[in-house]
Amino acid sequence: MKAKALLLVLMIAANGFAQGVIDKHLIVRIAEIEVFPQYLEEYLTFANEVDRLSIEREPGVICLYPMQSAEDSCQIRILEIYASEEAYQQHLKTDHFQKYKQGTLHMVKDLKLPTMKPLDPETMKLIFKKQR
Secondary structure, three states, X not given: OHHHHHHHHHHHHHHHHHOOOOOOOOEEEEEEEEEOHXXXXXXXXXXXXXXXXXXXXXXXXXXXXXXXXXXXXXXXXXXXXEOOHXXXXXXXXXXXXXXXXXXXXXXXXXXXXXXXXOOOHHHXXXXXXXXX
């Protein structure tokens, strides 16, 4: 179900690309994380904390939406949306992100951070209130 919600967001985004509506500054990533099973619960605690604090404290963090695979609980995906590259770089320097990163290094078996093209930032403004 969570994967379907993510696909819905991405499909909605596809509509705007055809119309040429692109915010050049928006950064969108889908973090693909595999966690070692013995650290899963501890990792989830770290991830939920950094996501919550980032949204609360950082104006440039539009969305950090963590999801767990229904088929393999050690597979985590995080939809990340930042207002700009500068907002992303600032996020990486925050105490709460550094606590997460340093605290989970040994828990993560694999990490990929593909950058995605935002296809419809206008619709995203309706989905994510913070973007308005």
